[in-house]
Amino acid sequence: MTYDTSLGEPRRDAFDPLIRPELFEGVRTKRVFAFCIDVLAIAVLTFAAGILVFFLGIFTLGLAWFFYAFLWQAVALIYTAFTLGGRNAATPGMRAMGLEMRLWYGARPYPLLAAMHALTFWVSVTLLTPLVLLVSLLSDRKRLLHDLILGTLVVNAPSARN
8 A cells, every 4th residue: 555645545456356356357368469459550550650751761861761770669659658548548459359557556557657668568578588478377467577567457448348
């Protein structure tokens, strides 16, 4: 339990898997499929951005072509920040699978946290190998390592539970 300094009262964990197990049913499998959908969406957006950078490079005499070095990373971060950090608290892949992300006390993520979530995921998978994803098997809330670090969790969306 931590204290919310703005209200002067303690924040309580909003998602208890013992009280509301329906929030976590099938979340692990749905996250895998949501990730695949999002990778495809990012690939399409990166291709479109690549075309834009090509024409910008012509107009800037090749200067804009330096964006190719980090184009897919930039597209992925912007995609995650504005979809996961948006009002739906879910990427299009997560929405398709009926998932949403919340902070441990129930609030929706904001764009900076969403971008940090993506960066922490990629850094953890890169440094610790994809075996780090096995952390989800040990977590009662099916959280991954980057979820634990940032205090986030993925639950079934209310509209999908009905």
